[in-house]
């Protein structure tokens with residue numbers, strides 16, 4: 373039977389883009405009037421992603437205001453709209469990636485909702501939809517990684533970064549992991565990286581030489597670069613002939629004004645992928661989810677939780693991820 377739903381809930385909204393002070397923890401109506409294929413989920417944990425900061429700061433534009441931030445979480449189904457798939461029932465444990473998740477309850481289309489095997493704990497589940505599935509689509513679709521490939525990963529101790537280190541190890545690739553501190557580099561190593569490097573901000577040419585040395589002068593089969601503006605040039609330089617330059621984030625600012633002629637020397641493939649353009653339906657979502665749960669169950673992949681913050685402490689959590697102090701996953705608890 374359907375539990376009695378409250379009329380209002382706590383949520384984190386913004387009325388304009390800007391610094392962390394635009395974040396408002398407030399009472400809002402619980403989403404109602406579920407449309408075809410939609411479910412209402414009661415969040416147990418909400419995942420924080422770097423992209424949330426882009427929507428708050430204005431790097432990306434929120435569709436309208438007031439806007440409830442957040443794009444993923446895990447919990448249980450509290451209500452069903454018409455025509456929902458039969459594997460989603462009241463109280464089914466689920467993880468999802470869908471907007472407006474910084475709240476006690478969230479409305480989501482079942483296309484973005486995956487039921488959880490009992491072996492997957494809810495924190496791991498809340499940490500997975502965006503960061504782990506991004507890492508998985510990068511190694512399967514953006515550059516289908518082969519055993520023995522050298523791969524360069526930036527921000528390797530971050531959320532996506534640690535999943536990449538583990539997945540690449542599991543498929544037999546060799547990762548060169550970059551991160552800004554010795555502690556972060558050690559963590560990347562513990563998560564499967566073969567070699568670690570700093571960013572060499574003062575001398576990017578030295579960085580290029582280091583990567584070439586490690587790879588026997590050849591360069592890497594692919595770069596998975598999420599830092600963007602600051603590292604794009606040095607990343608492109610270390611891709612081997614016919615390799616892939618995969619730019620999938622803007623932590624230091626977006627890459628603009630790229631001359632295509634720069635690809636010619638080495639016939640490099642350049643991609644700017646997004647998870648939501650790889651996974652657009654339930655048919656595309658569930659095989660990826662199942663592959664991920666298998667990596668966790670059989671290969672022992674796990675997520676390092678940086679911290680679980682009460683939802684009302686969203687400002688502190690946001691400041692922590694933006695100031696590069698965090699490793700692994702940040703969660704909010706409503």
Ligand code: NDP
Pocket residue numbers: 420421422423502503506527528529530531532533550551552553556598599620621622623624625645646647648693694695696697698699700
């Ligand atoms: P992270 O946990 O990786 O946090 C961001 C990290 O970026 C920091 O810890 C920091 O690591 C690094 N960084 C480098 N330069 C800067 C800077 N100038 N300011 C702040 N941080 C910087 O976040 P996520 O795992 O959530 O996301 C990682 C990246 O992947 C983001 O750029 C995000 O936008 C992108 N992404 C893209 C997706 C897609 O579909 N295209 C999906 C998911 C994520 P360090 O100090 O070691 O450099």
